[in-house]
Amino acid sequence: MDGAMGWRIADQGWRKGPWTPVEDKLLAEYVSLHGEGRWSSISSCSGLKRNGKSCRLRWVNYLRPGLKKEQLTPQEEGIIIELHALWGNKWSTIARCLPGRTDNEIKNYWRTHFKKQEKPSKNEKKRKFDDHNSYYKDQKVKRMMNNTTTDESEESDIDMIIEQPQNILPETTINFTCPVATFMLQQQNPRVLAQDAARWWDTVADDGLWSGFMWNLDHDHPNQHRVEQPFTPCF
DNA sequence: AAAAGTACCAACCGCCGGTAG
DNA sequence: ACTACCGGCGGTTGGTACTTT
Numbered sequence: 001m002d003g004a005m006g007w008r009i010a011d012q013g014w015r016k017g018p019w020t021p022v023e024d025k026l027l028a029e030y031v032s033l034h035g036e037g038r039w040s041s042i043s044s045c046s047g048l049k050r051n052g053k054s055c056r057l058r059w060v061n062y063l064r065p066g067l068k069k070e071q072l073t074p075q076e077e078g079i080i081i082e083l084h085a086l087w088g089n090k091w092s093t094i095a096r097c098l099p100g101r102t103d104n105e106i107k108n109y110w111r112t113h114f115k116k117q118e119k120p121s122k123n124e125k126k127r128k129f130d131d132h133n134s135y136y137k138d139q140k141v142k143r144m145m146n147n148t149t150t151d152e153s154e155e156s157d158i159d160m161i162i163e164q165p166q167n168i169l170p171e172t173t174i175n176f177t178c179p180v181a182t183f184m185l186q187q188q189n190p191r192v193l194a195q196d197a198a199r200w201w202d203t204v205a206d207d208g209l210w211s212g213f214m215w216n217l218d219h220d221h222p223n224q225h226r227v228e229q230p231f232t233p234c235f
Numbered sequence: 236a237a238a239a240g241t242a243c244c245a246a247c248c249g250c251c252g253g254t255a256g
Numbered sequence: 257a258c259t260a261c262c263g264g265c266g267g268t269t270g271g272t273a274c275t276t277t
Contacts, residue, residue: 018245018271040262056263057246092265107266108244 015049019058023048027055028063061102068100072109080106081114 015023030046036059039052048055061067072080076098083094091103091110098106 016247037263052262053248053264054246060264061245089266103265104245111267112243 013049014043014051014054016054019050019062023050024058024063027058030055031059031063057104061104066100067102072101072105076101077109080110084110084114 019027026046026048027042027050030042030048034045039056042048042052042055043050050058079098080094083090083097087093089107091107095101095103095106
């Protein structure tokens, strides 16, 4: 398999590594003339010493018009989290629901922010705990200032986390009590670190974005969830 | 100031499914 | 029905910038 002209990598002397501006220009010109596709014939038509696979990837992930170069917004992060919980590592499917974002970008984002190493360094463990702990302290203070919750069980969970670090520090994964985390742990993505979800949650909550979001957790039946506003097919 | 650790991202690789001949 | 080609996908790697010690 993969014996196609432009697809064969060995023995062809294809250029590898980072793309140069000249190569980008050649690729863009080729696509503007011939449209997307026909990747395998690029090298013969454009003079590019790249295999078709590499050309396609470069176009899709970097040169294609409409790509967003800026950082992911909190809304986009939330969508990624939700869709990953629903679909798993279907990066291209998730990407179709985020216009201007690529599967590679989303994949990288997820791996960087949510799929941490099994055994982080000692220092990182400490930092994760510190971040996690300070997050809950912040949340507690916010609630006290806003006087918004009287949920004793949640309160005691928070106290436990803050006051009993020895129970948590040695572990890579920390359990936590916000709805996002609870949902994610119910799903098959339990390896979400408190630091990451907490950071995201903090942003969303502070920005007032949470209320408009798609989650709808059924507190009467905590083992169940439903999506109030299903996605319209975007692919 | 230097070394070590970490985060981020572009690009490569192998595999798979669809399709044309 | 079979085979080769093509395009796409997900996992992984390597380089670089940034941060921490």
